[in-house]
Amino acid sequence: MYVTSRDERRHRSETAILAAARELFAEVGFERATIRAVAAQANVDPALVMQHFGNKEALFAAATQWPGEHxxxxxxxxxxxxxxxxxxxxxxxxxxxxxxxxxxxxxxxxxxxxxxxxxxxxxxxxxxxxxxxxxxxxxxxxxxxxxxxxxxxxxxxxxxxxxxxxxxxxxxxxxxxxxxxxxxxxx
Amino acid sequence: MYVTSRDERRHRSETAILAAARELFAEVGFERATIRAVAAQANVDPALVMQHFGNKEALFAAATQWPGEHxxxxxxxxxxxxxxxxxxxxxxxxxxxxxxxxxxxxxxxxxxxxxxxxxxxxxxxxxxxxxxxxxxxxxxxxxxxxxxxxxxxxxxxxxxxxxxxxxxxxxxxxxxxxxxxxxxxxx
DNA sequence: GTCTATATCTTGATAGAC
DNA sequence: GTCTATCAAGATATAGAC
Incomplete structure (x- = not known):
């Protein structure tokens, strides 16, 4: 009896990673925020971050979109x-x-x-x-x-x-x- | 017959390194400016940079002093x-x-x-x-x-x-x- | 004083078991 | 989907020859 489907878990991981990335990038900037630290803060494996976003640049781009229009x-x-x-x-x-x-x-x-x-x-x-x-x-x-x-x-x-x-x-x-x-x- | 004493050469290296460091730190910031690149730009050996300033932080501090009083x-x-x-x-x-x-x-x-x-x-x-x-x-x-x-x-x-x-x-x-x-x- | 060589560490990224 | 193990590259920093 599964309460969480694969898609749900995937989505949950992704939002957790994004939130952690936003926080770390905001705190210390791109260079000093490591994939490992993001993963640790999101309670996931570092390799999972790569799996979801491909590379650090893409993660940064996903985490830092400017809220938008003026x-x-x-x-x-x-x-x-x-x-x-x-x-x-x-x-x-x-x-x-x-x-x-x-x-x-x-x-x-x-x-x-x-x-x-x-x-x-x-x-x-x-x-x-x-x-x-x-x-x-x-x-x-x-x-x-x-x-x-x-x-x-x-x-x-x-x-x-x-x-x-x-x-x-x-x-x-x-x-x-x-x-x-x-x-x-x-x- | 020496036209450059040791002190002169030392001073010359130091100012060249400082100028190169200022330029690179100004261009790309602390993280992306490497000791190697600073040395290359100053035409000296990377180890010489360490010899003069001890570490990267000290080099940064020496290169970025705010011009001063208001x-x-x-x-x-x-x-x-x-x-x-x-x-x-x-x-x-x-x-x-x-x-x-x-x-x-x-x-x-x-x-x-x-x-x-x-x-x-x-x-x-x-x-x-x-x-x-x-x-x-x-x-x-x-x-x-x-x-x-x-x-x-x-x-x-x-x-x-x-x-x-x-x-x-x-x-x-x-x-x-x-x-x-x-x-x-x-x- | 200067340079060669290298030790040591940390990073992003990958391969493959489960 | 997730994790273990590891790679390859790059960094700072050091030791010692010259």
Missing amino acids: QRILDATPDSLAAAALDDLLAHFEEADDRGGAVALMRSCLTHPTAMQVMRDQVMCERQAAVAGKLTGEDAELRAGLFAACMVGLGMARYLIRLEPVASASQEDLHRLMEPVLKALTE | QRILDATPDSLAAAALDDLLAHFEEADDRGGAVALMRSCLTHPTAMQVMRDQVMCERQAAVAGKLTGEDAELRAGLFAACMVGLGMARYLIRLEPVASASQEDLHRLMEPVLKALTE
């Missing part, structure tokens, strides 16, 4: 851009189901080639483009780029470097203090 | 804080003799334990404290921390991730667009 920004009016972008950031890092994946991507985005490419092309460039689309006047692209840079700086300080008191500040305080900052770039 | 910020008036901090950043990354060392530190500050500690304690915290000392009113520390976060974001986007058009913007444009941004935090 819908909040695209829906915003020029005046609500700053608030929308902040909501976007906070949602990705503090509310998303796979929020560890966002930290994992950022953790390695300075030292891992494909992580850097994803970070630049899919995160920063897209955000920059979404913002630039709402701007009028001179230097729209550059202002949008600086906007994206400030957002990245905030994310790094709060979630990666954990600089205090930025790391423990309330979402309300961040909105209150950062919105005027970002609005200096959008108007 | 004198410009400490000398600034509250009103010139933003301009002073920008000058400080631009000087560290575009004019300092060992400017590669600043990139090297930043490159690894998310994945290397001591690089992260240096970045947080000696770069961000000090900058935050220097800024906070000039601020009055509510949330001085948090505002100074967000100030430091924006500066880090700008540095990462411009020098590490090379997001365009931020990476190629002129110093004048950066001052013109970023000063109002930072001033939203200092007044």
Whole structure:
């Protein structure tokens, strides 16, 4: 009498491995997170990790997908851009189901080639483009780029470097203090 | 008839190794920069690198010292804080003799334990404290921390991730667009 | 001071038993 | 599907000749 079919067990292993990988990649980055450590944390055999994902790069890619579209920004009016972008950031890092994946991507985005490419092309460039689309006047692209840079700086300080008191500040305080900052770039 | 004494040759090797190390650490980070590659780039034997610096950590520490004090910020008036901090950043990354060392530190500050500690304690915290000392009113520390976060974001986007058009913007444009941004935090 | 040779360790990845 | 055993490659670091 089997309570777990083969497919169920496979799926269970896979999610356990993915969760462990996200956590380790987020903590120590791509290079220092070993397949063995991921397997140990997921309570499976190291060879099983390879069986499921093929190689470490593929595991990393599966574990670090950026949560996605900048819908909040695209829906915003020029005046609500700053608030929308902040909501976007906070949602990705503090509310998303796979929020560890966002930290994992950022953790390695300075030292891992494909992580850097994803970070630049899919995160920063897209955000920059979404913002630039709402701007009028001179230097729209550059202002949008600086906007994206400030957002990245905030994310790094709060979630990666954990600089205090930025790391423990309330979402309300961040909105209150950062919105005027970002609005200096959008108007 | 010796034109190079032992001390001279030693000094010459050491500076060549340091320059090569700075360059490689800046390019690919601590993990992916191997002693062998550093030695090859400096045209010396790998064992010589060990002889001079003992181990890879010590080499990294020697190659990545942050250029130093935030004198410009400490000398600034509250009103010139933003301009002073920008000058400080631009000087560290575009004019300092060992400017590669600043990139090297930043490159690894998310994945290397001591690089992260240096970045947080000696770069961000000090900058935050220097800024906070000039601020009055509510949330001085948090505002100074967000100030430091924006500066880090700008540095990462411009020098590490090379997001365009931020990476190629002129110093004048950066001052013109970023000063109002930072001033939203200092007044 | 510099280099050759190598010890030692750790990694990602594979082969095959069960 | 899972695990045991192992490989091959690459790393840091060391010992000793010159």
